[in-house]
Amino acid sequence: DGGITQSPKYLFRKEGQNVTLSCEQNLNHDAMYWYRQDPGQGLRLIYYSQIVNDFQKGDIAEGYSVSREKKESFPLTVTSAQKNPTAFYLCATNGLGGTEAFFGQGTRLTVV
């Protein structure tokens, strides 16, 4: 079954902790993206990667880190430096030159 899998669906973090959100795809897409969604705002780009072992900062990269060791995987770490991490996080992919971005089902992160 092809697609993008984000896990977990819900995640709770204590203040000062780092947490890692998983994004796995079996679409053989080269490009992967992490977006953050807050109520009443559009999606904002955190990081993206167009190829294995390479990634670029998006508009709101501060307090986040990523890795791209495998084509299929693009995990996002929310560090303690991120002052307001409570949000809905969406992972997306598309093939290079492709017109369409495909989205995972999202992870809702809450700081407690």
Next chain:
Amino acid sequence: GEDVEQSLFLSVREGDSSVINCTYTDSSSTYLYWYKQEPGAGLQLLTYIFSNMDMKQDQRLTVLLNKKDKHLSLRIADTQTGDSAIYFCAERSTGANNLFFGTGTRLTVIP
């Protein structure tokens, strides 16, 4: 930088047509998209239009593009309660690596 704007809310009665509007600022936009997001879920691509087109129709959905005014609209005919969701407009510029999204319009369909 790119700016994509949408109104936040729209309510329509079941069976009526819905029109969701979007404006954008990037004159080099190549592709313009409409995504649908149901509660607690990811985004689902509804349709997209290439910038050299004026209109695209797909079943109940009609997309109109006025490139001169940088205005994009999505019309949903015979709106159903299952159409209640947030609709995002997005654009991609030539050579850009990602999409730029509007704030999303929450469509509420009243039975």
